[in-house]
Amino acid sequence: MLEGEYTIAPSLLTDRIQRASNLLAYVPRKSNSNKNQPDGVQGLELSVIWYTEGKGTEDIGVHYFERFTANDIYQNVANRTCNFSTKLPWSPLSYEGHLMKLRWCVRARLFTTKGNDVCTQLPFYLGQVTREV
């Protein structure tokens, strides 16, 4: 349930992003320059989205979107911080229906220089509606 100011456990989200970046261990690093820099990472997309699940075709709506470059990732993720803030809308609220479910999540998508991407998401509940009335 979200009411007023809501805080997602930051460690949880950054842990997940860190875990996603760990999956990219196979990406070769540059031999020189800063060794801590996650070479091979092209960018990170952070978005707050809603999507439907159920019998119907999936619909997605993006509420918040931000793209970080490789340098941003180095500065943010390596220091285990990822700051963002957004005002959530009045609708659509999270919903557990019969034919459809409406879910919200924070999604992080990490892109490598090889063209692959690793996606992880943290679901959260918006509103108080639990099931079909």
Added chain:
Amino acid sequence: MPRLFRLWGKKRGHRLSGWWIVGSVGEAIFFASLFLLGVMALTLVIAWQFVAPELQVYRIGLGFWLLVIAAGSFIVIGGTGFLLRVWRLWASDEHRLALARKASNLDLAGRGKGNEQPRTPTIPDLASITDSPGVRLTYRLPASQSAMAVMVVGSIFILSWNSMVAVFAGIAFTAHAQGSPRWFLTLSLIPFATAGYFASRWFFRLFRQLTGVGATTVEINELPLYPSRTYEVCIVQHGHLVFKQVRVSLVCEEEASFHQGTDLRLERKIVYSQCILEQGRCRVEPGRPLELRAEFKVPGNAMHSFQSAHNAIHWKIMVEGDAKRWPSFCRNFPVIVYPAVRETPVLSNRA
């Protein structure tokens, strides 16, 4: 050992085996080829007119214009398809949607000023149901047009079908009259005529139901509806008939559309129904319509109205009637439920 290159994959739940990029690149190549083919064909056809007009290979006429249209359509389809595929390869789903949202939020016409409702893009537009003022209460709700649309489509089908059967029946009758009967045609007409009979019966039943019972109007004191609030509703039934029962309900219905093979299917399910009022035996006469008033409360945990491309949650006031010597009827009047008003929620993540 995993294969290095898979041309096609299998869908395993949400995961797709194989390389999705192969499919996208393949599609992009196909559309690029189509585009190039169109450009080459159009260039060839037009250039021939200037380079060697005396040969008259592609003389300006019907064939020439058909070639131009075909080549033009190749260019449009190929170009659009190629750009869309490249766009899909270049940007993630979220990125594409974010850009689309940004583009749609551009206020080019200078609208959006003044005291407006907060933007709720997934809630259907209120203007469509608040543009008609009521006589007894503030708003008169529009009736759902689905039954009327079915009747219009049905009437076109019935007319076409029965005309076709009549033409073939005329041919068969003439053949019989001339002494050279066409038995295959005559026997084939039996199932066609039977289908036409049942379709016509269904149509006239629907027509009688829609036009004979008389108009129903529903008025409401306030829109949009909010959870936990009470509203007044007034139902007026015109016509000349005796009702055995009239029932008015507040209904919430989920709707989902999906592809099954090549078909587009639509499934609906009523997930909530609250009886607003029930009226027993009553008589309606011309000039003396039946007028019913009631109050109802929207449940506190009601999900708001929702509309996206393939999924929807509709709220409506449903009027069901069971009349003497008339088929029973059901009429729907859509209403819009907004989320409960609370302090604007903020999602923040601070390390």
